Amino acid sequence: MKEELSVLVQAQYPLIYLVTSEEERAEQTIATIAQTKSKRRVYIWTMTHGIVEYGQARTQTQHNTVSPEAAIEWAIRQREPSIFVFKDLHPFADSPAVTRWLRDAIASFKGTEKTIILMSPVQQVPIELEKEVAVLDFPLPDMSELNQVLTNQLDASRTNRRMATETREKLLKAALGLTRDEAEKVYRKAQVTAGRLTEAEVDVVLSEKKQLIRRNGILEYIEEDETIDSVGGLEELKHWLKQRSGAFTERAREYGLPQPKGMLILGVPGCGKSLIAKTTSRLWGLPLLRLDMGRVYDGSMVGRSEANLRNALKTAESISPTILFIDEIDKAFAGSSGSADSDGGTSSRIFGSFLTWMQEKTSPVFVMATANRVERLPGEFLRKGRFDELFFVDLPNPEERKEIFRIHLSKRRRDIARFDLDQLVKVCDGFSGAEIEQALVAAMYEAFAQDREFTQLDIIAAIRATLPLSKTMSEQVTALRDWANQRARPAAASVAEYQRMEF
Template sequence: MEKQTSNQKSPPQSELEVLIRARYPLIYVVSWEEQRVLKEVWDIADRLNKKVYEWSITMGLVPGGTSIQSQKQKDSASQDPLVALDTVVEHVEPALYVFKDFHPFLKGQNMSVVRRMREIAISLKNTFKTIIIISPTFQLPGDLEKDLTVIDYSLPCAADLAKLLDRVIEQVKDNPKLKVNISGDVREQIVHSLLGLTLAEAENVLAKTLVQNRALNAESVEVINSEKKQIIRKNGMLEYYDSCENMNTVGGLDELKTWLDRRSEAFTDRARTFGLPAPKGVLLLGVQGCGKSLMAKAISSVWKLPLLRFDVGRVFGSLVGSSEENVRRAIRVAESVAPAILWLDEIDKAFRGSRSSGGSTDGGTSARVFGTFLTWMSEKTSPVFVVSTANDITSLPPELLRKGRFDEIFFVDLPLTEEREDIFRVHLKKRKFDPDIFDIKRLAAATVGYSGAEIEEAVVSAMFDVFYENRNLSTDDILNAVSRTVPLSKTMSEDMNTLREWAQGRARPAAGRLFTEQKQQRQIEI
C-alpha cells in the first residue's frame, strides 16, 4: 500500500510520480541520465512503500541497487526479456520494475516481446506494479502506442546545477590550493553555462576546471563551453565556433552594436526577475562582405555564449523524412546547450527551395524543413538566440520576415566615409600596424563603394607586395592595391540598388543613419 503521511507538506510531484500513482502500467523514460532517473525512482518507491527491481541484459531481473560485482545475485534466466516479463507478472508485492536499455527488444521483429508487453499492460492495470523503461533512444512500435506512456526526462535545470555547484564548493573549500570564493555574478554565469549538460557531465567539467585553473572563476565558463563543444561535435548537424572576434574588430554598424549591447544581460536571472523574455534573434540583410557574419561571431564573444553554426546543407538527407528529423535533432541539440547563439549563414541560399516557385524541385523537402524551423522560431521558449544573415531578399520566404520570428531586421549597407576609416584602423591594428602612420582619410576617400571585405583584401594584398619586396607598408601601397580592385558595388550596382529600395521602410539601418542620409552621401561620394 502507498505510504500515508500526515501534518507534512508533500513535495511537488514529478510527471513520473503522477503516472506511477495513477497506476500507469508501462512508462518509457527517454534520458541519457540513467542514474538520475533511478534516484527519482528510488525516492518515489520510498514514499509509496514499494520495492525496486532493475533489469539489464547483463544482470537479468535483480533487486534494485545490486552491484555489478555481485555475481551471486545475477539471474541468468531472466536475462531473457520474456522470462523477465513473466517474473514481473508472478510477483505479488507492490514494486517498480526498471528495465534498462530495453528498446532493442521493442523493434518490429521481436513480436513475442511486443505481444507480451501488451498483455502485461492489461495485467498490471489493477495492481501496484509499474514497469519503467529507461533508454537514451526512443524506439516504439506502433503496436504499443496506446499501451505505453512516454516521458522526455528533461536535463537538469538551473536549480539542480546550483545545488551541484554548492556541493562541489563544499567538498573543496578547505583545500588551500584551490580558490572557490566566487561572486554572485560569476556564480550565475557558471550555473547558466552548465545548462545543457547532464549532472554527470556538469560534475566532470567542474572537476576539470578545478584541475586546469585551480579555481572556480570567470575563466571556468570557457572550460565549460569547451565541454559543450564535444556535444555539438557528436551531433554532426551543428558546428561549434571558437570565436576570437569582438565589437572592436567590427568597423561601423554603431546602431546594431548599441542594440546588441542593450541585450547583453538579457539571459541573466536579473532579466527574468524584471520580467524580460530572452531575445529571439536578429536577421541581418545586406550587401556581401559588409560584416554580417563577422558580427555573428562578435556577439558570441561579447555575450560569452557558445556559437553554433547551423549548416543547412547537412540537413538534407537522402532518405524521405530524414531531413525533417535532422533539423529537429539539430534544434534539440541547440536547446540542450542553451543559452547559446544559433548562426544560420546565408539563410536565403539555405531555404531557396522553400518558396512555391522552387518547392517542386525537391519534392517539397525544403518547404517541410523550413516549416519545421519556422514553427520552432515562433514557439521556442529556450534561450537560443538566432542570428541569420542574407544577401538576396528575393529568395527569402515572406513568412520568415513577419514579426515574431526575429526581434529585429537590420540592413547592413556599404560603409560610409567614417565607417571605412574605422574599418581601415581595425584591419591595420589586427595586423600589428599603427594606424596613425597611415593617411586613413585618404584611404577612405579612395574606397568609395568598397565593402569591408574588399578593404581588408586590399590591405592584405598590399602586405604581400611589400613582404615580397622586403620593405615597410605605406599608404601608397594600399592605394595601389585598391586601384587594382573592382568593387562589387560596380559590377552588381543594379542588384544593390534593388536591395536598398526594398530595405527602406522594411529594415532598420545597422549604421544608425537614416536611409535618406545614406542615399544622399552615397550620391555625393559616387
C-alpha cells in the first residue's frame, strides 16, 4: 500500500482519499514518501489549527487557513511541490463551497507536483468528486513494522534484547491485526506483567489481541473445542473441507492451486451449519473470526457502517490466513434486495462493499457463511464464482440421525450398546440434529429428577413429545429444499456413497 500511495503521488494524482484511524502512522508514511521519493513539502490541515507544515509546532500556522475553503485556496496558491494532508474533512463533504474548491484544486494541480490527501477514518467522498479521487485503505502494520515496535519495546526495557528468530516471529505474528498503538500497548503490558518478553508471553499477547478485537465489537475470536468428528453426517461437506485443509499452505501455492475464497452453507435450522463452520477452524488450524453483521450497522453517522465493515475486513486480512465466519448472513443482507429500503440504502451499500471485497480480495481470508432463507439473499450473492461452493444441509437421513445419536450419547459418556439406535432413528423421522440433542437432554432431565439412569423409553417419550420444525414449518422446509435441489450441492453423502462407505 505504501508503494501504492507513493506511486499515486509520483504519478501526480491531484486528490487521494486515505482511509485510516492511525493518523500519526499515516502522516509519517506520507512524510517519508515526500522526502525520499518526490522531494515535496508536507502540510497538514486540521479544523483546529488550519495549515501547519509537517514537523513544525502547531502555533506555526499559516495565516487564515482554519476554514477549509481558505485552506484549499491557500494550497492552490502554493508554487512548490507539496502534499497537503487534510485531516477529517469528511464533515464538510456536504458543503458546496468545499466541494467546489476541491474541484478547482484538482484542475489547477494537473501537471504540477501538488497533491491533496484527504485523511479520515470514514470514507465519505462527495459525489461530485467520486470520479476524480483515488481511495486507498491504509493497512494495519505488517511484520516488519511490528518488528520495529517490538525492538523499541525491548530496547526500552533493556532486557533480553537478543531473541531467537523464531520467538521474535511468534511474538510478531501474535500481534498481527493490531494498530501500531495497540501493538505497543500489548507488548508493554506483557513486559510489565511478566517482567520479560519471551516465547511464554506469546499467549499474553494473543489473549490481549483477542480482547482488543472483541472490544471493537464487530469481530469476535471464536475458539471451538469440538472437532469435525462431533458433527454427524454431512459427509460430502466434510470431505470437501478435509480435502482443503492444506489449501492455505505455501506448498499448495507452489503446486499451482488457487486460494479458496469461501463457501456458503444453506440449510434447515438446527442441522449443524454453525457447528461445522466452527469446527473447520481446528481442522484447518486457522483462527476463526466471527463477523457480526448486525453490529456493523450503525446509524449514528453517515458512513459509519461502511467504516465498521472496512475495519473488520482489514483486521481479518491482517490476521490472515484466517476463516471469516458470517453466521446467518441472510439476516444481515435482508434489506438490500427489497425496494423497501428503510435504512436509506445502508444495507445495499454495505452489501455492495462486501461483494466487492469478496471479488477483489487477494489475502487468504476464507469466508464461511451460513443462511437459512435463500429468498432473502440478493441474487448477486448466489452467482457462480462468488463462493467456491454452495452447500445445502438437509434434515439428517436415517444413517445421519444414527450417527448424531452416537455422538451425543458418547459426549454424555453413555454406553451406546445399551440403546437400540435403529428404533430411535425411526421414531425421530424429520428431526434435526438440534432436536435430537434436545430430546436426549429432556430424557436425561426426566430420569435425573426421578433419581435414576435414563433409558430408551425416556428418549422415545421425549421424541414423541416434540413437534419438529420440519412439521411446524413444513412449507418453508419444502421450499428451501426445492430451491436447493437445483442449485446447491448436498452436504450429505449420496445414497450410493453410503452403500460404499463402511460404518
